[in-house]
Amino acid sequence: MFEKPETTAExxxxxxxxxxxxxxxxxxxxxxxxxxxxxAEHVALRYDAIEASPAEFPRKLxxxxxxxxxxxxxxxPLKSAAHVACRTHGAHAxxxxxxxxxxxxxxxxxxxxxxxxxxxxxxxxxxxxLDLRGRxxxxxxxxxAAQAVLSALLEAGVxxxxxxxxxxxxxxxxxxxIGEPSRVHTAYWDALRDAGAFDFVLNATSAGHAxxxxxxxxxxxAPRALAYDMNYGKAAIGFTAWARAGEAGHVxxxxxxxxxxxAESFRIWxxxxxxxxxxxxxxxxxxxx
Ligand code: NDP
Numbered sequence: 001m002f003e004k005p006e007t008t009a010e011x012x013x014x015x016x017x018x019x020x021x022x023x024x025x026x027x028x029x030x031x032x033x034x035x036x037x038x039x040a041e042h043v044a045l046r047y048d049a050i051e052a053s054p055a056e057f058p059r060k061l062x063x064x065x066x067x068x069x070x071x072x073x074x075x076x077p078l079k080s081a082a083h084v085a086c087r088t089h090g091a092h093a094x095x096x097x098x099x100x101x102x103x104x105x106x107x108x109x110x111x112x113x114x115x116x117x118x119x120x121x122x123x124x125x126x127x128x129x130l131d132l133r134g135r136x137x138x139x140x141x142x143x144x145a146a147q148a149v150l151s152a153l154l155e156a157g158v159x160x161x162x163x164x165x166x167x168x169x170x171x172x173x174x175x176x177x178i179g180e181p182s183r184v185h186t187a188y189w190d191a192l193r194d195a196g197a198f199d200f201v202l203n204a205t206s207a208g209h210a211x212x213x214x215x216x217x218x219x220x221x222a223p224r225a226l227a228y229d230m231n232y233g234k235a236a237i238g239f240t241a242w243a244r245a246g247e248a249g250h251v252x253x254x255x256x257x258x259x260x261x262x263a264e265s266f267r268i269w270x271x272x273x274x275x276x277x278x279x280x281x282x283x284x285x286x287x288x289x
Contacts, residue, residue, distance in 0.1 A: 086112030117152025119261025141204035218246035
């Protein structure tokens with residue numbers, strides 16, 4: 001994408017290195033997104049996809065640093081390991097215990113942030129122009145993605161959050177970690193039929209990747225409710241079809257969140273937030289094709 005920079009005998013120009021770590025990683029859109037941002041913002045960088053298991057991650061992150069790596073995005077299943085690898089943390093990473101963005105400091109240590117929640121809120125509030133304030137919220141799932149976004153949702157002013165997870169103990173552990181018992185509660189998945197209606201239903205499960213249906217009642221949707229699936233592409237088909245059938249007022253998939261969380265990472269590394277709309281439109285065309 002960038003011309004190879006000219007070098008002189010005295011001072012070869014080094015291109016800053018960035019990467020996304022995960023397993024599997026070949027499918028990741030992060031390299032394409034960051035290269036598009038960099039081109040638009042005239043930032044020279046190299047951005048790779050690096051496969052690593054949780055056991056391999058510390059060694060591969062250290063190798064990346066030794067090779068000049070300055071920052072990395074972190075995806076499944078490494079977000080907890082990334083949090084552990086960081087000496088210091090931003091507020092959302094601190095509160096959630098998972099990091100999706102790591103930045104190398106001058107002293108060689110790593111700083112961890114989590115931009116998933118800010119990305120979700122930016123997509124809802126700015127792209128879709130929906131106000132989160134006062135919404136009674138249901139979060140389906142209690143994995144890394146749910147963990148990452150709760151603090152940003154609370155900050156954005158949702159009234160309350162009910163977490164329901166297939167494995168209820170994980171929902172309880174997540175609610176305990178957030179530590180806001182007046183606003184964050186849990187419910188058994190099977191009891192959702194009696195849980196009333198919600199203004200915002202967030203699918204943070206990975207069920208769609210396996211094509212599994214969630215088997216939930218339409219009574220979960222209050223009038224004009226927002227149904228948001230963090231998944232996108234084929235993995236979002238089941239939940240979004242269910243939400244449309246249940247006449248949710250707004251039905252949104254997670255493609256915008258993906259682009260917005262990447263823009264937040266870009267801002268952390270390069271000091272400015274790129275225009276996300278052209279990249280979002282490009283990815284939307286690609287996922288529709
Ligand atoms: P995890 O593996 O950490 O958690 C998966 C969650 O899904 C768990 O709560 C799990 O429940 C639940 N689950 C899986 N299968 C089923 C099922 N058949 N029925 C009900 N619940 C199920 O994944 P993450 O939390 O990291 O990611 C969740 C999803 O969000 C992924 O699909 C990921 O691609 C997407 N995501 C999107 C982002 C974006 O930018 N748009 C950012 C981050 C994630 P249990 O605990 O019982 O196993």
